[in-house]
Amino acid sequence: MKNFMKKNKFLILSLILLLILTIVDIRLSYQALNNSWKQILSMLMIVPPIFVLIGLFDVWIPRETIIKLMGEGSKTRGMILAFILGAFSAGPTLVALPLAMLMLKKGAKYSNVIFFLMVWSSLKLPIVFYQITTIGLKFSMIINITMLIVFIISALFVDKLFSQEEKNQFVEKANEYTK
Amino acid sequence: MSLEVYIIYGLAIVLLTISFIKDKHKTKKGLMKAIKSFSKLMPILIPLFLFVGILLTLITPAFISTILGEESGFLGYVIGMSVGSITFMSPFVAYPLGLELLENGAAYPQVAGFLVTLMSVGLVYFSMETKFFNKKAAIYRNLISLIGAIIVVGVVWVAF
Numbered sequence: 001m002k003n004f005m006k007k008n009k010f011l012i013l014s015l016i017l018l019l020i021l022t023i024v025d026i027r028l029s030y031q032a033l034n035n036s037w038k039q040i041l042s043m044l045m046i047v048p049p050i051f052v053l054i055g056l057f058d059v060w061i062p063r064e065t066i067i068k069l070m071g072e073g074s075k076t077r078g079m080i081l082a083f084i085l086g087a088f089s090a091g092p093t094l095v096a097l098p099l100a101m102l103m104l105k106k107g108a109k110y111s112n113v114i115f116f117l118m119v120w121s122s123l124k125l126p127i128v129f130y131q132i133t134t135i136g137l138k139f140s141m142i143i144n145i146t147m148l149i150v151f152i153i154s155a156l157f158v159d160k161l162f163s164q165e166e167k168n169q170f171v172e173k174a175n176e177y178t179k
Numbered sequence: 180m181s182l183e184v185y186i187i188y189g190l191a192i193v194l195l196t197i198s199f200i201k202d203k204h205k206t207k208k209g210l211m212k213a214i215k216s217f218s219k220l221m222p223i224l225i226p227l228f229l230f231v232g233i234l235l236t237l238i239t240p241a242f243i244s245t246i247l248g249e250e251s252g253f254l255g256y257v258i259g260m261s262v263g264s265i266t267f268m269s270p271f272v273a274y275p276l277g278l279e280l281l282e283n284g285a286a287y288p289q290v291a292g293f294l295v296t297l298m299s300v301g302l303v304y305f306s307m308e309t310k311f312f313n314k315k316a317a318i319y320r321n322l323i324s325l326i327g328a329i330i331v332v333g334v335v336w337v338a339f
Contacts, residue, residue, distance in 0.1 A: 039232045052209075055216075059206075060205065118299070118323070
């Protein structure tokens with residue numbers, strides 16, 4: 001029972017919130033369900049082609065290539081590649097996670113993978129262009145350059161903070177998720 | 180539908196076709212993998228997005244405007260970043276909202292803190308990252324982004 005609750009906490013939390021909303025004002029719960037439906041629909045819209053790309057990536061790109069490009073010995077080049085992959089992407093950050101898993105499985109260094117995730121979350125180019133058109137060039141650039149510097153520094157610290165054993169566990173989990 | 184969705188569909192179709200011409204068997208294997216990881220992820224993603232939808236009913240752009248308005252002061256920073264960290268919003272909703280907040284008299288640093296946390300820190304991400312990596316990794320990435328947001332607030336405060 002406890003395990004079930006833990007595994008489904010978002011579902012349970014959602015149901016509780018919906019119940020409260022219904023007591024307060026039933027129109028709110030209709031609206032909530034409508035919002036959720038829209039969220040799920042837009043997620044379902046973008047997710048399938050990304051999974052197709054991930055599947056193709058998995059079968060076509062050999063492990064040796066990723067080890068060479070983004071593995072332990074890849075240094076600055078690996079980070080630049082992680083940046084490019086994160087920046088030239090589309091889709092919500094949640095979708096980047098399976099891709100990150102695949103990179104780990106193929107032998108990419110953990111610091112490169114976490115850097116890729118950070119760049120994807122905040123510095124995706126299509127979003128940066130959109131950002132500039134709404135909140136302006138100066139404001140956008142201050143935000144993005146500051147975040148980029150923070151991300152680079154924090155990626156460099158990852159190897160000191162995570163033991164080899166922890167990193168091996170990540171790879172094990174990655175194998176599990178992309179079997 | 181936004182442009183990026185078209186681009187990604189186009190890319191997937193083109194690469195799938197090339198892959199199919201080059202090696203049917205490999206392509207089939209890749210597609211099977213795609214379906215498998217898709218079906219593994221859906222039971223996690225659907226409840227999450229259900230939750231996000233409900234959250235967006237409570238934390239509406241209008242609500243955010245009232246808390247990040249003029250003279251909201253220090254509390255405005257704290258609330259802005261907290262709301263940004265908890266919720267999750269499409270950038271196509273978030274940036275116009277940021278602009279609107281500025282026009283309504285919210286300060287640049289406040290809006291910056293809100294937008295940065297909105298994009299990169301999240302309860303939703305946190306739970307997924309805990310599942311895929313572990314708690315420590317999830318805390319690390321989210322905390323770094325939160326620290327980044329605080330630094331951005333400082334830099335924007337100096338620059339504007």
